[in-house]
Amino acid sequence: MDKLTVDKKKFNSRLIVGTGKYKNMQECAKAIKLSGAEIVTVAVRRVNISDKKKPLLMDFIDPKKITYLPNTAGCFNSEEALRTLRLAREIGGWKLVKLEVLGDKKNLFPDMIETLKSTEVLTKEGFKVMVYCNDDPLMAKRLENVGASAIMPLAAPIGSGLGIQNTTNIKIIRIQTKLPLIIDAGLGQASDATIAMELGCDGVLVNTAIAKAKKPFQMALAFKNSVIAGRQSYLAGRIEKSLYGSASSPKKGII
Amino acid sequence: MKKIKKIKIKINSKLLMINDDLSLSNFLKQLKIPLKKVAIELNQEIIDKNKLNKIKLKKNDRIEVVHFIGGG
Numbered sequence: 001m002d003k004l005t006v007d008k009k010k011f012n013s014r015l016i017v018g019t020g021k022y023k024n025m026q027e028c029a030k031a032i033k034l035s036g037a038e039i040v041t042v043a044v045r046r047v048n049i050s051d052k053k054k055p056l057l058m059d060f061i062d063p064k065k066i067t068y069l070p071n072t073a074g075c076f077n078s079e080e081a082l083r084t085l086r087l088a089r090e091i092g093g094w095k096l097v098k099l100e101v102l103g104d105k106k107n108l109f110p111d112m113i114e115t116l117k118s119t120e121v122l123t124k125e126g127f128k129v130m131v132y133c134n135d136d137p138l139m140a141k142r143l144e145n146v147g148a149s150a151i152m153p154l155a156a157p158i159g160s161g162l163g164i165q166n167t168t169n170i171k172i173i174r175i176q177t178k179l180p181l182i183i184d185a186g187l188g189q190a191s192d193a194t195i196a197m198e199l200g201c202d203g204v205l206v207n208t209a210i211a212k213a214k215k216p217f218q219m220a221l222a223f224k225n226s227v228i229a230g231r232q233s234y235l236a237g238r239i240e241k242s243l244y245g246s247a248s249s250p251k252k253g254i255i
Numbered sequence: 256m257k258k259i260k261k262i263k264i265k266i267n268s269k270l271l272m273i274n275d276d277l278s279l280s281n282f283l284k285q286l287k288i289p290l291k292k293v294a295i296e297l298n299q300e301i302i303d304k305n306k307l308n309k310i311k312l313k314k315n316d317r318i319e320v321v322h323f324i325g326g327g
Contacts (some may be wrong), residue, residue, distance in 0.1 A: 013297035028325055045327025046267040046319065047293055049286060058292050068297050073326050087321050090301050147321035158327065187327075207327035 002202050002231065006180050007128040007149045008098055009067075011038045014197070015227045016031065016182065018207025019043075022216065025060040031210055035220040041098055041205065043072040044084050044091075059248060063092065069130065071098040076111070078118040085122060097122070098152070098184075099133040108158040108185075112139050118148065123147030132184050135169040137176060144179055151179050152205065155196065156186030159208040163192040167199060172199040190219070190226035197230025198238070262314040273312065280307035283320070293322045 003010040017037040022028035023252035032040055040061060048054050061068075070088030072081040081101045088094050100117055103111030110132055114140070122129045123146060129141050130150035140151045153173060156162035164170060164183065174181055183196040184205040193204045206223055262275040263298060267308045268288075280295065282289060296319040297310065312318075 019325035020327045022325060025325070041327055044294075044321050045326075047288060047322050049267050049269055049320070058290060058323060068323060071324065071326055086301055087294040087319075088323075090304070091292065091321075091323065152308070166268045173317065243294040 001135060002235065003093035004180065006039075006130065007013065009066070009096070009216075011087050012036075012111075013038045013224070013227075014203040014231055015223055016041065016203060016205040017210065017220070017223075018074075018166055018205065018206055019057065021062065021211035023056060025055055027216060028211070029060040031216045031220040034217050034224065035210065036224045037066070037068050037098070039067045041069045041207070043071055043073050045086050048072070054065055060235055064071045068094060068095070069096060069098050070094050072100045074102070075100065076102050076114075078121070080214055081114070081118045084105065085127060086125075095126060096128045096130070096149070098130045098132060107109045108153070110134060112136070119148050120146040130180075130182070135166045135173070137172045140177060144177055150202075151177055152182045152184035154185040155183050155192065155216040161188030161209060163184050163188050164195055164199075167195070170196070170199050170201065190222035194226045194233070195202075197227055198234050200234055204229070218247060261310070264314070264316045264318065265314055265319040267320060275314070277311055277312050278308050279310040282312060282318075283307065284308070288320055290299075293320050295320055 001124045004014045013036045015035055016039045017032050017035050018041045019028050023241040065084050072084045075081040075084055081132045101114040101118055102108050103109050112134055119129050119131055128149040130147045130152055132152045133139055135153040155164040182203040182205055187206050187209050189195055197206045210216050210219045259273045260275045264271055264273055290304055298317050
């Protein structure tokens with residue numbers, strides 16, 4: 001069986017889903033179920049002290065059934081990111097984490113200097129770090145050298161829905177790394193995920209494209225199928241491209 | 256009757272007056288915080304949840320209680 005392997009753990013689904021931007025937790029939980037995702041990203045935030053009746057994510061998405069991937073979304077330097085993930089580990093022993101250190105509030109591109117620094121520290125502390133990064137092969141290599149558990153280049157700015165902007169770099173990263181390569185951020189529709197998988201990526205991470213679709217449940221299902229289709233297509237091996245036609249029917253017996 | 260002294264602390268940036276003999280464990284229990292689903296920082300230091308009852312709160316302590324919420 002063809003499975004996604006991250007840090008020696010195996011997952012049937014190659015689709016990772018973010019849990020933000022949904023109308024409510026019921027909608028989020030149902031979309032995750034339909035997507036077939038077995039890993040979901042979650043954010044670490046303050047507990048609402050004055051409103052204790054507010055529902056908790058863990059009441060809707062069971063961390064025993066779905067792997068929580070704590071994320072440092074919203075962190076703009078190494079210090080904030082390290083603090084967030086150390087707290088996440090304390091909540092319930094999470095070691096597999098997603099590191100995201102942003103450098104710019106408008107385009108949400110990662111600050112790769114801070115990201116590299118944080119990856120090194122976290123790895124030494126025993127974390128298994130899946131790293132949100134630029135689609136830059138050199139930086140991807142450096143992340144690998146300091147012990148990253150997965151390389152997660154953006155397709156385009158977070159939440160932009162633009163799809164993969166630089167397929168060449170993704171292909172180069174695919175060739176150079178044996179680490180799980182997961183496209184993170186910027187996908188807009190199901191076919192974008194298929195393209196990522198056909199490039200040889202091991203998985204995709206999607207949030208906004210599902211949560212903000214007109215029909216999130218339908219889009220969750222579409223992404224599930226598109227990831228499977230893309231993976232199958234990659235494994236099957238595409239035909240060579242040609243400038244000229246090649247008839248599908250035999251010439252022999254033409255009347 | 257002996258008057259219980261009150262102290263000022265901050266939890267998630269919110270100012271509270273509490274009894275000065277309170278342990279961190281009892282304080283969080285009073286707030287009905289589900290300890291299994293949160294992480295706790297006291298004055299920017301992460302606290303081992305098994306040791307909460309050994310910690311007595313002091314004046315001007317700053318507590319942070321975090322949990323997981325939906326995110327990308």
